[in-house]
Structure formats: structure tokens, C-alpha cells
Amino acid sequence: MKILISNILILLLVSCNDTRVPLPKPRIYPKVNYPSGKDLVFSKSQCPFEMTVPTYFKYIKDEKKNKGEAQYSCWFDLVCEELNTNVHFSYVPITTSKNLEVLTEDAFEMVDKHNVKASYRDEIKISNSANNVYGFLFQIDGPVASPTQFFLTDSTQHFVRGSLYFNDVVNRDSIAPVFAFLKKDLDIMLDTWVWK
Structure with missing residues (x-):
């Protein structure tokens, strides 16, 4: 019995001889293959x-x-399969000024539904008087379903609401590079918007 206890003590002493300081592994994110392509004018007869x-x-x-x-x-989606995301668009014609008011309130209510999980919301006013395009871009931080939403209108005839969706449950930090990539594309879409 004494031999067994002394062997265990010797083993414990020998095993505690590691002088290396443990270092945490660096943060890494999954490799993302960003798609590439040309920019083209999107135009559909029904839009x-x-x-x-x-x-x-x-x-x-x-x-x-x-x-x-x-x-x-x-009503349609622009889908980016490589990044498993889509941008949903819904167009509604404006029939009266009351209709515009209801559509605008609805767009703000859709964004407000994210307040439960959102940690921050930024509202960016869109005003392109040369193309008669006005609206808001909403950027929402936190674990929300749609981190970017927007609406555009000419205030008399047209109203479009859009939202960016990631088709996976994601950690906002881990998709930050993908979000930045898509945000550039979304900015181009909104900056080049023209009513027919």
C-alpha cells in the first residue's frame, strides 16, 4: 500500500512539471468565398x-x-446563394395620401418588432431629389432576423419596402465581414434607384 501511494505521489509530481504557459487559441471565422460578378441594371416589366x-x-x-x-x-427576392442570404422587396402602389401614411407606419412597425432583441438601431434618411427617391434605411444591431431594412417612395405613386435576411441562425460578430460585403451591394442598389 505504501508503494502504491508513493508511486501516485511521484506520478503527480512528475506530471505537474509542464512550464509552458497555456495560451488561448486565436479567434477565427469560417472561410467565406465571396461571389463576384458585374453590376447590371435590374428591370422587370411588372415593377x-x-x-x-x-x-x-x-x-x-x-x-x-x-x-x-x-x-x-x-413582390420578389434577390437571392445570393453563395452567402445564403436574400433581400426581399415588396412594391405597393400609392393610391391616396392616407395610403402612403399607412404604408410608412407599417414599415416603421416592422422595424419596431426587432426592438425586443436589438441592441441598437440607426435610421438613415434617404433623399435623392434628382431621381425623386425618398425613404429610410434602418440598420439594426443585435440578434435580429433582419439587420437591414428600408423603404423607398416618391411620395405620390410608388412605395417599396425591403429587408435583408440571413437564412441561417448567425452570430452577428461572425457574419460582420459578410454583412459589410452585402451592405455595399445594398447601398449601390439604393443609390442607383430610379422610378420608371
């Missing part, structure tokens, strides 16, 4: 607007809303 969109975005009509109802003929 009364044009914008510049990179070719790696694929147009997908919103079939749930487009079942023969003219009011939903310009």
Missing part, C-alpha cells in the same frame, strides 16, 4: 423601378403573393 444589382443575385418571384393578384405582382 415600376430600376436599380443596379450584381449578377450573383438571382431574381425569385414571391409565388405566395403572386397568385394572379396584381397588387403583389412586384
Whole structure:
């Protein structure tokens, strides 16, 4: 028994002889293969607007809303399969000034629904008087479903609401480079927006 206890003590002393200081592993993020492509003018006959969109975005009509109802003929997604994201667009014609007020309030309410999980929200006013494009861009920090939303209008005939979605549950820090990449594309879309 004494031999067993002395062997265990010797083993413990020998095993505690490591002089290296443990260092934490550096943070790494998954490798992202960013898509590349040319910028082209996006124009659909059922949509009364044009914008510049990179070719790696694929147009997908919103079939749930487009079942023969003219009011939903310009509801669609621009999907970037490489980054597993999509930008949803919904166009609604303005029929009265009251209609514009309701649409604008609805856009703000959709953004407000993220306040439960959001840590910060930035509202950026969009005003391009040369192309008669006005609206707001909302950037939302925190674990929210849609970190970027926007609406655009000419205040008399047209109203478009859009939102960027990541199709995975993501940690905002880990997708920061992807978000920055997509934000540049979204800025180009909004900066080149023209009503037909």
C-alpha cells in the first residue's frame, strides 16, 4: 500500500512539471468565398423601378403573393446563394395620401418588432431629389432576423419596402465581414434607384 501511494505521489509530481504557459487559441471565422460578378441594371416589366444589382443575385418571384393578384405582382427576392442570404422587396402602389401614411407606419412597425432583441438601431434618411427617391434605411444591431431594412417612395405613386435576411441562425460578430460585403451591394442598389 505504501508503494502504491508513493508511486501516485511521484506520478503527480512528475506530471505537474509542464512550464509552458497555456495560451488561448486565436479567434477565427469560417472561410467565406465571396461571389463576384458585374453590376447590371435590374428591370422587370411588372415593377415600376430600376436599380443596379450584381449578377450573383438571382431574381425569385414571391409565388405566395403572386397568385394572379396584381397588387403583389412586384413582390420578389434577390437571392445570393453563395452567402445564403436574400433581400426581399415588396412594391405597393400609392393610391391616396392616407395610403402612403399607412404604408410608412407599417414599415416603421416592422422595424419596431426587432426592438425586443436589438441592441441598437440607426435610421438613415434617404433623399435623392434628382431621381425623386425618398425613404429610410434602418440598420439594426443585435440578434435580429433582419439587420437591414428600408423603404423607398416618391411620395405620390410608388412605395417599396425591403429587408435583408440571413437564412441561417448567425452570430452577428461572425457574419460582420459578410454583412459589410452585402451592405455595399445594398447601398449601390439604393443609390442607383430610379422610378420608371
